[in-house]
Amino acid sequence: MSEDACDPSVSDAEVDRCFSPISDVKAVALGVSGGSDSMALLRLFAEWVARNGWNGSGLVLTVDHGLRDESRAEARFVADVSAKLGFEHRTLSWDGIKPASNVQAMAREARYQLFAVEMAKSNAEVLLLGHHQDDQVETFLDRLTRGSGIYGLSAMASESALPSSKARIFRPFLEFPKQRLIASLLERDQNWCEDPSNEKSAYKRVRLRKLAQDLSTEGLDLKRLTKTAERLRRAAAAIDQWVAAFMDEYLRSHAAGPVCLPFSTFSELPEEVRLRALARLVQRVGAQDYSPRLVKLEALDQSLRVSNEHKATLATCVFHKQGGKLFVWREMGREPPETLELTGELSPIWDGRYILTGSPHAFGEERFLGPLGLFPGRQRDLGFAWPTDWPREAFDAAPAVWSEDGLHFVPGLLEDTLGAHYNCAQVLRHS
Template sequence: MGPGSVYRGGVLAVSGGPDSTALMGCAALVPRGLPVIVATVDHGLRPASAVEAQAVAALAARLGLAHRILAWTGPKPAAHLQEAARAARYRLLAGLAREAGADLVLTAHTLDDQAETVLMRLCAGSGPAGLAGMAPARALDGVTLGRPFLGVPKARLVATCDSQGWPFVRDPSNADPRFGRARLRRLMPLLAEEGLTPGRLVRLAGRLRRDEAALAQAAASALSDLRRSGPDGHGTLILDGAGLATLPEAVALRVVGLAVTALREDAAADPPRLGQLERIVLGEVLPALREGIPCRRTVAGLLLAAGAGRLSLSPAPPRRPSRPHPA
């Protein structure tokens, strides 16, 4: 959703809560230049979800907007339910966009959501990339995911719905203490009293997003300069070890992370954890390169071998099966 972006059509993700209802209502007030479809994902997790989806359909019809209900079918996981529901929601929304010939999915994430996300990631020990929070726009399965309300407080959207007479519902899971986001939401007023307001958390995210973009660009440029070969037919990539060792550690860490990502066969797999990369790259590989001593470590199924002034990355050999203990 950058300057000059041109889109063919959009899918509005509307659950029926105040934020997404305001998104739908505001879209209806805008002169129709972009064809839109309102989509409600029924996760089937609460008895009232089907009724709520029908209520969104009724309001969409009243506003003159097309509407689709997307059902999340199949077994639901017992653990990490909210994460699984989020992944299913985005998959269904992107699928509808492609089916309809649209290339934009819009969600109603607010300033409050961004602040909670930053706080959750802080609690999880995230680095700058995680603390940068949600991006205003990003790629999503061949379409663009946009968040136009990311700088808007939730209270303003609630007030907009009230003033326009747009009915909405409140999801009880938003206050369910079983979920981490709900527990942190209850803490936000106390943190605000100490000065850690949602606005300050969002400004922190913006600053870190800016810095992370600069570091990512520096790392991509450094990887191009330091690459000596590969990946070759054996899946090996070689970097100039001396040059890597002289980089600022934040850039060197990202260079190795980019190289690892470039070599992994399963592009959809989760990237290596920041803590693991820090421990191995900063704690062992870079010191070995600086001191000119060999070092071999495994990260995300890849062998990192430092020595002879270079760092090579290649698929790790299969582990030997453990021998059974004698009876």
């Protein structure tokens, strides 16, 4: 700890307002590295719990990335503070070979994956993170250098989906600059850990942080940059509402996965709305947590508009323009959805797209869940008639349950006397 604070600390009233959206949540996890931001999150959350009588459970999670010698000691430090505050603590390890480049981004992705797995074990509904106003500005500048559009430049959302999870991320401190969080720690004589990588100019985030300081001297300070990002987020929300209304009216979905919409109506949308609609289709049909890069969406949109018949792939999805319709389905590709042997009472998320419930051993035989296109007996009579208004290949990656006796269940296509014991619900997502 080596900082002086001139800014005021975060008041109790501000803390109460920040955490009020989770007052009805029963179980949360806190991502705490030991740095100033996350330690402020831990201390202020503990005070909010005590002050408001919140009766949920809080689990503190620290990820040891194995990138620095100090990381293990930092995890122990967080564990000690957590115990004193009355919270359970767990240290998670990022194992395996570490990347030679893009380390911070890869570490962040690994961190979220570890959080998702541990939260599922504990039934935690919300992940609390200590992101603040300075992080907003660094993200804005980073995405500006990448040529991002309105969505990439939008303000970081206070609430968002946790990748590969049913849980949500909640960031209560986005309105506060980092110095106010530090002031709160100093006021409480609370130590924190300094990560030396935060000062290494080899990392882009560090260079952007220094750039933000230079811009501030020219009048483009944290507040103005944050306000710009917030206004872009407001515009993005309006486009999202437009896209949602369009999808509700025109999108046709099959229970087995593919979707379609009238291309002429789609093509009449403004370009920015079309691009967002394509992104949402990728996330929905391909079970993607994130939208594809804007340049790829622009290329797809252009290719669909220049010919009457066209087929293209993007991020595990096939886009097929045919007969005045745009069909979208999950592609088989080089990495088709996995085939699972069903064991015991189940509710697995398959291919990130479906939750299967039922009793696979109700009839005492081996059952498998996999893509219809890989069903071993697909060359014989499948027990259903193919829909005439959908391309047949649109169902290759559809979820199917089979055994040695044949095909038993495909949502929307087949439900025999055995398949009737299954139910498949789609997992719909977007960022």
